[in-house]
Amino acid sequence: MILGVGLLCAGCGQVADAQAKLVENLRIKTAISDYEQAVRSGPPLDRCVKAKMVAIAYSDAKDVADGQAWAAREREDCQAAAAALHVVPPSRTAGP
Numbered sequence: 001m002i003l004g005v006g007l008l009c010a011g012c013g014q015v016a017d018a019q020a021k022l023v024e025n026l027r028i029k030t031a032i033s034d035y036e037q038a039v040r041s042g043p044p045l046d047r048c049v050k051a052k053m054v055a056i057a058y059s060d061a062k063d064v065a066d067g068q069a070w071a072a073r074e075r076e077d078c079q080a081a082a083a084a085l086h087v088v089p090p091s092r093t094a095g096p
């Protein structure tokens with residue numbers, strides 16, 4: 001009986017891993033879709049925020065390369081948003 005239960009649950013970890021991967025992929029696709037919508041019809045600040053959400057989704061999925069690419073896009077979009085809002089970001093120099 002115990003052996004039967006053990007064999008039945010042997011694939012449970014693989015199923016859970018597959019389900020987690022599907023959820024991660026859905027989060028990434030949704031975040032990218034939201035970003036594309038912001039590019040088409042949103043203000044620059046929306047692009048900044050949505051790019052951050054894509055970068056986070058890739059980071060959560062442990063996709064380093066795409067996460068870094070989206071982090072770079074986020075920086076560009078956020079700089080554009082700051083310029084559009086006439087905001088001067090703080091300098092990144094070391095303190096005293």
